[in-house]
Amino acid sequence: MKISFPGGVAVQADYKGFSILSDQPEANGGTDQAPSPFDLFLAALGNCAGFFALRFCQQRQLDTNGLQLTLEGDWDAATHRLAKVNITIHLPEGFPEKYRAAIIKATDQCAVKRAILDPPEFSVKTLT
Numbered sequence: 001m002k003i004s005f006p007g008g009v010a011v012q013a014d015y016k017g018f019s020i021l022s023d024q025p026e027a028n029g030g031t032d033q034a035p036s037p038f039d040l041f042l043a044a045l046g047n048c049a050g051f052f053a054l055r056f057c058q059q060r061q062l063d064t065n066g067l068q069l070t071l072e073g074d075w076d077a078a079t080h081r082l083a084k085v086n087i088t089i090h091l092p093e094g095f096p097e098k099y100r101a102a103i104i105k106a107t108d109q110c111a112v113k114r115a116i117l118d119p120p121e122f123s124v125k126t127l128t
Helices: 037-059 095-106 112-117
Strands: 002-007 009-017 018-022 067-077 080-090
Touching: 018 037, 018 112, 037 067, 037 095, 037 112, 080 095
Parallel strands: none
Antiparallel strands: 002 009, 009 018, 067 080
16 A cells, blocks of 8 residues: 655555545645545444445345445543444344344454454554
8 A cells, every 4th residue: 555645634545556535624734625534444444344234135135225324433522532433234124123133243243343453563664
């Protein structure tokens, strides 16, 4: 993954042929032309959990019309940090009762979430 700086405080990640742009809100010196890095982090959590919910339904040939997830963060006012992530799975009309606990278990398999729960070691170095 290559990280570059296209201007202002925007940051771009190029990876596997994709370009992912982030920016900051105007209050932080940005132009608000793209999500902030933290917003992208939350979106990665939601997209990952959503994939597992979707695949759960697809593998059981369950209707996915109306399936969606919402993600909300609870913030700790004292530390100004994310304290809790709340994911709600909005099930399609007529979703079988017998699969309710199972779709939650499937959604919990999100690799992004697992990386947070068992964090990797980080290494930062410089090169000239």
